[in-house]
Amino acid sequence: MKHYYIETFGCQMNVHDSEKMAGILKSEGYTAVGSAEDADILIFNTCSIRQKAEQKFFSELGRIKSLKKRRPDLKIAVAGCIAQQEGIKIIERAPHVDYVVGPQNISALKDIITSQSDSVFTDDNLAITEIELPIERRDNVRAWVNIMYGCNNFCSYCIVPYTRGRERSRASQSIINEIKDLAEKGYKEVTLLGQNVNSYKGNVDFPGLLKEINKIEEIKRIRFVTSHPKDLSDELIYAIRDLDKVCEHIHLPLQSGSSKVLALMNRKYTYADYIKKIEQLKREIPEIAITSDIIAGFPQETDEDHNDTIKALKEVEFDSIFAFKFSPRPGTKASTMDGQLPDDIKSNRLSEILELQNKITERKNNGLKGTIQEVLIEGVDEKTSNKFSGRTRTNKVVNVLFDSTIKPGDTIKVKITTARRHSLEGEIV
Numbered sequence: 001m002k003h004y005y006i007e008t009f010g011c012q013m014n015v016h017d018s019e020k021m022a023g024i025l026k027s028e029g030y031t032a033v034g035s036a037e038d039a040d041i042l043i044f045n046t047c048s049i050r051q052k053a054e055q056k057f058f059s060e061l062g063r064i065k066s067l068k069k070r071r072p073d074l075k076i077a078v079a080g081c082i083a084q085q086e087g088i089k090i091i092e093r094a095p096h097v098d099y100v101v102g103p104q105n106i107s108a109l110k111d112i113i114t115s116q117s118d119s120v121f122t123d124d125n126l127a128i129t130e131i132e133l134p135i136e137r138r139d140n141v142r143a144w145v146n147i148m149y150g151c152n153n154f155c156s157y158c159i160v161p162y163t164r165g166r167e168r169s170r171a172s173q174s175i176i177n178e179i180k181d182l183a184e185k186g187y188k189e190v191t192l193l194g195q196n197v198n199s200y201k202g203n204v205d206f207p208g209l210l211k212e213i214n215k216i217e218e219i220k221r222i223r224f225v226t227s228h229p230k231d232l233s234d235e236l237i238y239a240i241r242d243l244d245k246v247c248e249h250i251h252l253p254l255q256s257g258s259s260k261v262l263a264l265m266n267r268k269y270t271y272a273d274y275i276k277k278i279e280q281l282k283r284e285i286p287e288i289a290i291t292s293d294i295i296a297g298f299p300q301e302t303d304e305d306h307n308d309t310i311k312a313l314k315e316v317e318f319d320s321i322f323a324f325k326f327s328p329r330p331g332t333k334a335s336t337m338d339g340q341l342p343d344d345i346k347s348n349r350l351s352e353i354l355e356l357q358n359k360i361t362e363r364k365n366n367g368l369k370g371t372i373q374e375v376l377i378e379g380v381d382e383k384t385s386n387k388f389s390g391r392t393r394t395n396k397v398v399n400v401l402f403d404s405t406i407k408p409g410d411t412i413k414v415k416i417t418t419a420r421r422h423s424l425e426g427e428i429v
């Protein structure tokens with residue numbers, strides 16, 4: 001029996017890619033183990049979206065060198081966006097690495113474990129939308145489903161179009177087949193994945209795809225990430241409003257409240273465009289939860305621009321945000337722009353953003369106390385282990401005490417009794 005260990009950094013796309021790698025390894029007779037020490041193959045699925053994630057990976061890679069010395073038979077593969085970006089340079093820098101596999105070449109993992117082959121797999125893979133890989137999913141209730149790969153937007157700070165290539169959509173029938181299969185296996189919720197799902201172009205457009213998935217009986221909830229504000233159409237807003245299984249939540253990255261900074265970011269919308277879409281979303285779907293991404297301290301961002309972001313947070317009142325300091329990524333336009341800001345300014349702006357958003361999130365969560373929410377039970381709450389954990393349709397985590405009448409996969413009604421910043425608690429009604 002051979003064993004594998006996968007360490008995953010980064011976004012949902014990477015988490016799902018790791019599920020595919022695990023699927024390939026399992027189909028070749030490997031089983032998962034809990035540590036690199038016990039593995040025959042160790043895979044780092046890396047992220048290069050921010051310098052911090054990259055540094056963390058390289059320090060892990062350095063640490064593993066002594067293990068490879070003790071166990072030269074251990075195979076080490078580097079996958080994900082750093083693999084794509086650096087290619088052979090990873091092996092030159094760290095000769096204890098055996099293989100480098102970019103995100104478009106996950107299927108090469110089979111060659112690696114079944115035969116001695118090349119060590120670097122980073123070619124553009126135009127057929128990626130047609131490759132069906134076995135998937136070892138981490139969850140039994142919720143499943144990720146890729147609907148498209150890559151991105152055409154070239155936001156000036158982002159490395160993704162260079163590592164994951166141009167946009168390519170999967171055929172809608174193949175997506176529907178995968179979801180029907182998930183439904184047969186008992187899954188209740190699907191999250192459709194893509195860098196910019198709004199620009200999905202299969203045999204139907206994205207709202208059309210949602211309509212088709214909405215017909216699959218056993219699937220109770222449909223979510224999707226990520227949406228680009230410039231491609232958020234009226235039809236998509238109506239689909240969220242009208243399709244009963246499409247959840248009332250949208251992740252709509254704003255990045256900055258300053259239209260000048262948005263232009264520097266090449267986001268292709270102004271703050272006025274953005275707020276118009278938010279108003280429309282709130283008008284059509286009053287209960288909708290809106291989450292977002294914010295970058296603090298982009299090159300040339302002035303105090304006034306930063307204040308525009310603060311104003312935007314107050315105006316939109318996001319349910320929650322992911323906010324980070326601007327991190328220059330080699331190879332992107334923003335990394336060489338004039339007006340790079342010192343770290344202390346970026347840190348101060350980030351703190352102000354987070355402090356404000358924390359208050360907004362707490363206030364919004366508190367407003368849910370006493371309300372009845374529909375919660376899909378996902379599993380046991382890892383922190384307390386005497387509670388079930390699930391989510392509202394608006395994607396808020398809710399914990400309820402164990403009850404013998406419910407199990408993961410059930411949808412129940414819960415009265416919210418306690419609100420925290422990151423979760424809610426409630427009683428079954």
Ligand code: SF4
Nearest residue numbers: 151153154155158160
């Ligand atoms: S939309 Fe922009 S931020 Fe998102 S993946 Fe594409 S280039 Fe990167």
